[in-house]
Amino acid sequence: MRIIPREQIYQAIFDAIAHITYHNDPAVIDLIDKARQIETDERVADVLGAISLNNEISPIDHIPLCQDTGTTIVIADLGRDVLISSGTLQEIADEAAAPAEKHCPLRASIVSEPLFDRKNTGTNSPAILHINQVPGDQLRMRIAQKGGGAENMSFHLMLSPTISPDDLTDLLVQRILDTGSRACPPLVIGIGLGANFERCAYLAKAALFEQLKNPEPRYARLEENILQRINQHGTGAQGMGGNLTALAVHILFEPCHIASLPVAVNLQCHDHRHLEITI
Amino acid sequence: MKIHQYTLPLSPEQISELEIGDKVLLSGVIYTARDQAHKRMLSLLNEGKELGFDLSVTAIFYCGPSPKAEGQVCGAIGPTTSSRMDKLTLPLLEAGLKVMIGKGERSSEVNEAIHEHGAVYLTAIGGVSAVLSRCIVSCETFLWPELGAEAVYRLSVRELPCYVAIV
Secondary structure, three states: OEEEOHHHHHHHHHHHHHHHOOOOOHHHHHHHHHHHHHOOOHHHHHHHHHHHHHHHHHHHHOOOOOOOOOEEEEEEEEEOOEEEOOOOHHHHHHHHHOOEOOOEOOOOOOEOOOOOOOOEOOOOOOOEEEEEEEOOOOEEEEEEEEOHHHHHOOEEEEEOOOOOHHHHHHHHHHHHHOOOOOOOOOEEEEEEEEEOHHHHHHHHHHHOOOOOOOOOHHHHHHHHHHHHHHHHOOOEHHHOEOOOOEEEEEEEEEEEOOOOEEEEEEEEOOOOEEEEEEO | OOEEEEEOOOOHHHHHOOOOOOEEEEEEEEEEOOHHHHHHHHHHHHOOOOOOOOHHHOEEEOOOOOOOOOOOOOOOOOOOEHHHHHHHOHHHHHOOOOEEEEEOOOOHHHHHHHHHOOOEEEEOOOOOHHHHHOOEEEEEEEEOHHHHHHOEEEEEEEEEEEEEEEO
16 A cells, blocks of 8 residues: 555645646647648638747746636546555545645636536636546646537437447537537547447547557548538638648547447537646 | 728728738727626616726727736736627627627627627737737736636737638
8 A cells, every 4th residue: 555645645646737727738839830831822821820939928927827827627646556645536636626826826717606606716726537446656647728609519429329420420510519619629539439428428538648640550540531521611720721720639449238329428619728737 | 811900999981991811910908808708798788887997999809818927917818708708798789799709610699799889809829828918018907806817807909910701
């Protein structure tokens, strides 16, 4: 059994939030810079230039990449031999998500109840926490700030299990294109396939953290196909046209019921703020 | 790309010169309002009360800023999705609003009402808050501070980059 002090976990989450508030995913920065350099349309180049500049000056000016500093997401892979010295991961994540004046002023974007009062918690907590128990004595955490705009454009469908891959592609491409510029393209697209109703949505979220090509060749082709189809349509960065509507598509799949084919799509805007840490 | 350097208030002639896709560098005093502020503004208008500012000479910016750190003029500034305000926009246009700044598409009703009232809908780039924050000269809470980011803030802006989406 390995004991990890509560303070160490708190500090790791806090530091991750303070970092991603001002630092975009380096792969996204790179793709946008490259697209800007070869863009011939003046208006699209203007938009991509602003996004590039924002990535550059956010840490210098100490102004968050986006005013929507988002919901804090923590996906924790908790080793079965780990004991946290005190408190629960949820308590620690909530504490770390709360805005720390001076150091990292986050926008309080969370309301305590969704329908009647919608009173702001004022602390940007609670965080959304997913815990997976895994072998070993380490705690791996994938931490993200997820803005409301792209989250609102995300969707979930329970499809017929006999749908063909081509029809699935058509359906997903159309539904994603229907979101227009509201999710703040260029997008990173996380897709969950299979599992059940709620697990599928989790897979879509977790897919946003994937960095590499899908190891399963058929799913890698599906990702590539969806990406190409979306980018052929001409929505472009912020809906201004061009061929950079999406930067990447990642699919995670799991076994599912014989009667079901759940699919969930989680959209991520161009401020792809996430970090992975292992303690 | 045509670029207009405009200072609020905008005259009907200035609005009529705008074409979809033009860039506008907007200066002057604007007010932020998101979902909850819209609900409250509509309640005031329904009761025949004053908002405390003249809708016809300013712009409504769909924005909820992040708090500023010590020594900063403002925190992060940027547009939120305008379509959430669609159902709450018509009464404001009827009350004289001429300029809206947000991001994303609007409903066909809002589209028509913008044409009918000689107004303009501008989009700002979403998710580039550090860039937009450099255009803010001053930022103060104007109405309903208890709403936090959803309060109405009075912003003085200099050359805020926007694009004409509906005119």
